[in-house]
Amino acid sequence: MPVVTSLLRRVGTSSMTIDRRVTEAGGILGAAGALITGLAPSRPVLILGTILYSMGSVALISGRSLITSLVPKDHVATTYSAIAVMTATALLTGGPLYASLFQWGSVLGRSWIGMPFLAATILYAAGFVAALCLKLPAETDDRHENGERGGSDSGVEQG
Helix, strand or coil: HHHHHHHHCCCCCCCHHHHHHHHHHHHHHHHHHHHHHCCCHHHHHHHHHHHHHCCCCHHHHHHHHHHHHHCHHHHHHHHHHHHHHHHHHHHHHHHHHHHHHHHHHHHHCCCCCCHHHHHHHHHHHHHHHHHHHHHCCCCCCCCCCCCCCCCCCCCCCCC
């Protein structure tokens, strides 16, 4: 991903747009990898799915950067706290949930053994759709290029 982001920077793509595109690509890779892993009929296909699934994890990093660029500077710490709480909740509930899905898939038969990965497909797809629907503010200055995040014109619609 560093190569992709440097190429996009060279052609003048804004940091926010790069973060969005990388988040979208990560969502697609994660969803495709989870789906392939969940339905893999053979080991080589399982390995391919696992590689793609792993590549989807880039969406977490770029998504966090994208969210940070959309909130006012004085709310970044609160945003990071909210992300940390959601991450901790997901980690606490995800393990038992995935274990239950695996057990349920085992009961349904061998072809459903990948049930946890099919659930992950849905989650990655939902994240991709959320990133796709996000409206980015028009960047009229270079605050993002200078490392400054947020601002009063954060792009969050008031209404």
